[in-house]
Amino acid sequence: MNKIVIASVVLLAALFAAAGAFFTVQQTQQVLITQFGQPIRVVQQPGLNVKIPFIQTVIPFDRRLLDYDAPGEEVILGDQRRIIVDSFTRYRITDPLLFYQTVGVTEQGIRGRLSSIVTSSLRRVLASEQLNAVLSNERPRVMGEIRRLVNEEAQRFGIEVADVRIRRADLPDENTQAVLSRMQSERERVAREARAEGAEVAARIRAQAERDRTVLLAEAEANAAILRGTGEQEAIRVFAEAFRRDPEFFQFWRTMQAYREVFSNGESRMVLTPESDFFRFFREIPDVAGARPPG
Structure with missing residues (x-):
């Protein structure tokens, strides 16, 4: 048993x-x-x-990608402006032996080291950059330089940094109002310039339109004068031709027109002698049906 x-x-x-x-x-x-x-x-x-x-x-x-979110840090830029930067880092453990020897067993040991590495790299790179570079399409270049520096420092801990990104870049509260005021002043200046340029263009357009109007009126008046002169010349020519063909009839017709214009309203008064040449055709009325005027 x-x-x-x-x-x-x-x-x-x-x-x-x-x-x-x-x-x-x-x-x-x-x-x-x-x-x-x-x-x-x-x-x-x-x-x-x-x-x-x-x-x-x-x-x-x-062996997967691990992340580390760094706390917000106040950084002085190359133009002496202060911004608060929040960043995050993506890394993976590539050498477990070196990681164990330098950091330890848990991932908590690397976070403190990454915090100092990322902070120093951010300060080193951003100290030579302008605010526009951080907030514009130049940010990938800036972040690439930060990632390179962080990766060089992190390799001695057996890790490889895959990416470092700025999640938020804000001005300190005491500078925000001043920046907003400057932005408002700048926008107002741009608006004034735009309005002034618009007024200048409008004045130029109005002056051009007024000049074109003056030229058109002058040309129209000149053409009208030419047409009137041509018409008067043609009328004179017609009258002259008519007078040349039958001077007596033309003189008779013109006299009849004068009679119509003078006696049409019935209120005209003329003080002339009967022997006046104006009444010549009244004295020369031809015999009608063989009758003669009384002698």
Whole structure:
């Protein structure tokens, strides 16, 4: 009976030891094997692996991208302006052994180091940049330089920095109102310039329109005068031609027109002698039906 119990205990111990000899590396993990606290080897390929039970220890590290959000920092730019910068960093552990030797087992150890590295890199790069570069399409260039500096410093901890980004860049509260006032003044100046340019263009357009109007009226009056002169000349020519053909009839017709204009309203008064040449055709009325005027 005692032999059976002893054999069972030995078998259970063997099974327990065998179970402790195997471990699995997940696809999102990489592990460091230590023996009595000393690093032995690194396993980065996923799958089933073997270790010495009770002697060797498996320390897993995440191989995925990890993130670190840095607190807001006040930074002085190259134009001596102050801004508050919030940044975040994306990194991954590439050397578990170096990470273990310099930082430790947990990720909390790297956060303090990343905070100082990111802050110093931000201050170093932004100290030579203008505010417009940080807030314009030049930001990728600025962030690329910051990422390069952070990555160079972080490699000695066994990590690789994939990206560093500025999430927010705000002016301090005491400077915001002054900046807003300057922006408002600048917008008002631009508006005044635009209005002045518009008034100048409007005056130029009105002057051009007035000049064109004057030229058109002058040309129209000149053409009208030419047409009137031509008409009068033609009328004179027609009258002259008519007078040349039958001077007596023309003189008679003109006299009849004068009679109509003078006596048409019935209120005209003329003081002339009967022998006046104006009444010549009244004295020369021809005989009608053989009758003669009284002598």
